Amino acid sequence: MNEHDSIDYTLKVKELNDNRSAKNGRKPLAFIHTYGCQQNVSDSEHIAGLLSQMGFEFTDDVKKADLALYNTCAVREHAEQRVFGNIGALKGIKDRNPDMIIAVCGCMTQQKQVAEKFKRSYPYVDLVFGTHALPKLPEMLYNVMTKGRVFELGGEDVVTEGIPVRRDxxxxxxxxxxxxxxxxxxxxxxxxxxxxxxxxxxxxxxxxxxxxxxxxxxxxxxxxxxxxxxxxxxxxxxxxxxxxxxxxxxxxxxxxxxxxxxxxxxxxxxxxxxxxxxxxxKHLHLPFQSGSNRILKLMNRRYTKEKYLSLIQEVKEKVPGISLTSDVIVGFPGETYEDFCETLDVVRQVEFDNLFTFIYSKREGTPAAKMEDPVTHEEKTKWMAELLAVQEEISARNMAKRVGRTERVLCENVKDGTVFGRTNENLVVRFDGDESLLGKFVNVKITRSDRSALFGELQNI
CATH class of the missing domain: 3.30.750.210 (Transcription Regulator spoIIAA)
Known part of the structure; x- marks a missing residue:
């Protein structure tokens, strides 16, 4: 599909929407729900950009939507089950509004078995497309509106430029x-x-x-x-x-x-x-996943515990005061408690400001899915609780060290007279203020802390 094809289909969908608007007295509304990583959030902003060009406006209420689109994540099983549950709940809404278009895209749908499940078990889903098909959204949507269901799961590993974006x-x-x-x-x-x-x-x-x-x-x-x-x-x-x-x-x-x-x-x-x-x-997110060299090899991570710790030592020396965060998987197939203790050792040595922790989630189609996994989920949950207890103590200690400092903060959100912002090191700061501060850098004197946030007072701007 070339750029002119995309433009043509954009105009064609817009014409269909304009005709509906003339009959209904309003523009069609699109609802977008995003799961997963920041890349998915970025993809959804590009989807919104395309939909805006096609004449859609947007709503946060799926019950009001003429188009409901779910951009999915496949990294963990729990996220997939949430998607199936939310899509299932749309059936009653579509029964009351048969013209509603339901679309599912993203990493989940790029898996053949998942796409087949949508095709077989969710007949009211109109459009399913994978991660490579986003640039073809105008064409796919036009075909849905004029012909019926569309499943588009192919595509090449290419970079497509020029897709419009509607930023959040x-x-x-x-x-x-x-x-x-x-x-x-x-x-x-x-x-x-x-x-x-x-x-x-x-x-x-x-x-x-x-x-x-x-x-x-x-x-x-x-x-x-x-x-x-x-x-x-x-x-x-x-x-x-x-x-x-x-x-x-x-x-x-x-x-x-x-x-x-x-x-x-x-x-x-x-x-x-x-x-x-x-x-x-001055913030580095550097996932280490496990502290056990045996498990790291089974994970195909291509570094050792010692190599990781040497990287941390180097970046701490070169960037004083840097904030460090990481990802950890607990209970990888074949992991023992001794392996897990190696992970605890890395956490204690590095003293991360925050960890994103996950109990291993089996993903069909990956090599780990075929590995023996004898440790029970109950035991893995105990390990996770032990890891969180260690990290919470470290986080609280790290945050307390910042009390008394004045931090430069980007103001991101405000609720009930409290401004929420982040420091250069990506630490959350809360202080009294109003919406006039949003999008501004301000100086905040830190007066207290807990394990997840800093609290302070706004200094003269």
């Missing part, structure tokens, strides 16, 4: 720099549903970054399944550290964040860049 925030922006993953961790479905690594051109990224800053963005988060791999498929002309320096050189007052990083590709050059670039946030 005026001052915070997601900026994808690459798509896909080549790592094939044995527990992870992402390489199978997102495809191989493919980088956007530096020119496209820089053009978008400059426009974001010009439009008032105060925080730009660079996205990729493994951002450290950026540029490897571009012939060695640029790497991720060099890209960070280019964006850092854009004039303006804004922060640069990035995720997610893989330890095997985290380099001294990256840490030097973080230390030397004033706009790059």
């Amino acid at each position: 925030s005026k001052f915070k922006a997601w900026l994808p720099v690459m798509y896909g993953c080549n790592n094939f961790c044995t527990y992870c479905i992402v390489p199978y549903v997102r495809g191989r690594e493919r980088s956007r051109t530096t020119e496209a990224i820089m053009d978008e970054a400059k426009k974001l800053v010009a439009d008032g963005a105060r925080e730009i988060t660079l996205l990729g399944q493994n951002v450290n791999s950026y540029g490897k498929d571009l012939g060695g002309t640029i790497n991720f550290s060099q890209l960070l320096r280019k964006i850092n050189a854009i004039e303006g007052d804004f922060l640069i964040r990035f995720m997610t990083s893989h330890p095997k590709d985290a380099t001294s050059e990256l840490f030097d860049t973080m230390a030397e670039c004033e706009k790059v946030a």
Whole structure:
């Protein structure tokens, strides 16, 4: 499909919607619900951009929607079950509104068995499409509106530029720099549903970054399944550290964040860049998943506990005060309590500010799904509780160290007279204020803390 085809189908859907609007006296409403990672959130913003061009307005109430779209995640079983439950609940709504279009997209639908389940067991779902088919949304939607059900699960590992975007925030922006993953961790479905690594051109990224800053963005988060791999498929002309320096050189007052990083590709050059670039946030999310070398090998993570700890030591030395967060899987197939204790040891040595912890979730189609898994879920739950207790103590201690400091905070949200913001190090700060502060950097004197947030007083702006 070329650009002109996309434009033609956009106009065709808009014409259909305009005709309906003339009859109904209102524009059609779209409801979008997003599961999973920040890449999915970014994809949904592009979906919203396309739908807006096609004449849709938006609602947060699915019962009012003419189009209900669910952008799904396949990383854990629990997320998939929530999707099936929510889609099942739509049947009664569609019975009352037969013209309602129900669409499901994202990582779940890229799995053949899931797509077949939607086709077989959810006949009221009108449109199912995978991660590679997003650019074809206008054509798919036109066919649904004129012909009937559409299932589009194919597509090539390519980068499509020029898709419009309707951003959720005026001052915070997601900026994808690459798509896909080549790592094939044995527990992870992402390489199978997102495809191989493919980088956007530096020119496209820089053009978008400059426009974001010009439009008032105060925080730009660079996205990729493994951002450290950026540029490897571009012939060695640029790497991720060099890209960070280019964006850092854009004039303006804004922060640069990035995720997610893989330890095997985290380099001294990256840490030097973080230390030397004033706009790059002093926060690193570096998943280690397990502290056991035996389990790391079974996971196909391609680093050791010792290598990971050496990376942490280096980045702490080069970027004093850096905030560190990570991902941990508890109960990988074959993990013993002794292996788990190695994970606890990493947590205690590093002293992360926060951890994102998960009990292993079996994903059909991955090598780990075929491994023996003798430890009960009950036992894994006990391990998880022990890990959380250790991390909560560390988090509380780390946060308490910041009491008495004055932090520069980006104001993100306000509720009942309390402003919620984040520091350069990505720590949550709460203080009294109003909506006039949203999107601004302010100084906040930290007066107290708990394990998950800092509390303070606004200083003179």
